[in-house]
Amino acid sequence: MLIARRKLFALLTGVVLGAAGLSAPAAAHPVNPLRPVVFVHGSAGSAMQFRTQAKRLAGNGYPARIIEAHEYDSPNIATILPQVYAGLDARIDRLLAETGADRVDLLAHSLGTFVMQGYLNSSPARAAKVAHYVNLDGRPAAAQPGGVPTLAIWGEGDPARTVAGATNVSFPDQSHTQTVSSVETFREFYRFFTGRSPRTTALIPDRHPQVSGRAVLFPSNAGVEGATVEVYPLDPRNGHRLTRRPVAVRPVAADGAFAPIPVDPRARYEFALVRAGQAVHHFYFEPFRRTDTFLRLLTSRPGEGIGALVQTSDKHTALTFQRQKEWWGAEGDSLVVNGTNILNGATAPRAKRVIGVFAFDAGLDRTSQLAEPLPEFFAITFMTGIDHYIPARGTTSIVVRSRGGGITYLPIPAWKSSDHRVSLEIDDY
Known part of the structure; x- marks a missing residue:
């Protein structure tokens, strides 16, 4: 009897809703399903800028297989733009076919915003495959590229920069690359993509x-x-x-x-x-x-490449440091190698936006000159070079203190630079 009453109630409800021009509620489903995410880097960049954010996305339920980066030869972008666009077409089509998603979400940084704005404006069909676009500290625009809903995030610099019609967010205390990797940026684009705040920003x-x-x-x-x-x-x-x-x-x-x-x-x-x-x-x-x-x-x-500028010998170690959050030598960041901090306001000034640091015995004289950077390295965008003698014996002690807190100890073998190259990636959080 109870089952019969329920069936009768459901039937009457359908009749009433139909008479009112309404329909019965659909089965529950996610309003914003998790779409594939593609990151496009800037000049001299790679997927590395998005390493931390990819892991934060995964910690909030995104399968790692649907988070990708589209990499390209940035110094030659003017001559390869059609190939980059074609590669993006293929990547997006593959992700949509593999996941069954309706569209993808895109982010681009710096030079990558030039690439993506051109891409989205080049074809309505291309723009139609993109649900959201995030413009990270790059090119302003007079309208949302391709009409795609846009979030524009800006770091330090001209506060008048905007993408017209977009949601524009400014972090004036963050540097250029930091706007890609920061927790604050993650919260903004996660909400933009999903309509809700992330469960966590920690790397669990x-x-x-x-x-x-x-x-x-x-x-x-x-x-x-x-x-x-x-x-x-x-x-x-x-x-x-x-x-x-x-x-x-x-x-x-x-x-x-x-x-x-x-x-x-x-x-x-x-x-x-x-x-x-x-x-x-x-x-x-x-x-x-x-x-x-x-x-x-x-x-x-x-x-x-840049490695050819590094002088080598059996007597000293040569090190390359990278961090996807700029080194500010006079504002809270230190990079201590064998007890000596090699960063200062001259070797890593805030305005230089240094993410890559080369340290070796310039001149092969077994002395260190830390007052000024090595000019041939300092002239390269986002890079600096430091004349620091690091003996090639035993262990090289490395201690990193990051602005905002955090100390990292990274001892490594003191490899001879004549036979070995050494790179260290420091976390950006």
């Missing part, structure tokens, strides 16, 4: 994280040919290898990609990029707390 550790990415030539983002990635766990006391043999070996594909590698979220690792007849390039990172698909091993061919 995975139980069984994996790391994958690409080995690429800087700044073209072309894949490194004929290379192998070897992975070694490190002794936390001195950064030296705990095993003689690598715990993982991955061949590098033609596009630079290497397959996922399982890691312990509490441990530190060395990623050694090995190429026949070339110096081994050692990469050091802080612990991988979450699965990371945006790892980039940035290198160059012998005698090419």
Whole structure:
């Protein structure tokens, strides 16, 4: 009898709603399903700028497989723009086919906003495949590109910059690259994409994280040919290898990609990029707390690129530091190598927007000159160079103190720069 009454009530409800020109409520479904996310970097950039944000997205329910970066040869963008657009077309179509999503969400930074504004304005069909666009500290615009709903985030600089018709948000205390990686930016674009605030902005550790990415030539983002990635766990006391043999070996594909590698979220690792007849390039990172698909091993061919400016010898170590949050040498950031802070208002001024630091014994005289930066490095966008003698013996002690709090200890072996290249990626949070 109770079941019959319920059926009668449902029937009468349908009749009443129909007579009123209404319909019965549809089954519950997400108003804003999680769409694929694509990040487009700026000048001399790569997926590295979005590493932290990708992990924050994953910590809020986004599958890592639907978060991607579209990389390109930024110094040659004027001549390759049609190919970049075609690559974006293929990437977006593939993501939509794989996920069944109606559209994708896009973010672009700096030069990437030039690329994306042109892309979205180039074709209504292209714009129709994009649900939201985030313009990160890049080009102003007189209208939302392609009519796509736009969030424009601005860092320090001209406060008059806007994208007309967009939601414009300013963070005047953040530098150019920091506007990509900051917690504040994450909150804004997450709400813009989903209509709700994130559950968390912390990088909550995975139980069984994996790391994958690409080995690429800087700044073209072309894949490194004929290379192998070897992975070694490190002794936390001195950064030296705990095993003689690598715990993982991955061949590098033609596009630079290497397959996922399982890691312990509490441990530190060395990623050694090995190429026949070339110096081994050692990469050091802080612990991988979450699965990371945006790892980039940035290198160059012998005698090419910025690396060719580094003087080498059997007597000293040469180091390259990178952080996707600018180094402000006189405003709370310090980079202490063997007890000496190599950053100051001259070597890393706030206005220079330094994210890459080269430190080595310039002149091979076994002395350090920290008062001024090395001019050939300082002339390169986002880079600085520092004459600091780091003996090639034992362990090199590295301590990073970041503005806003946080201290990182990263001891590593003191490799001879004549046979070894060394890069360290410092977390941006």
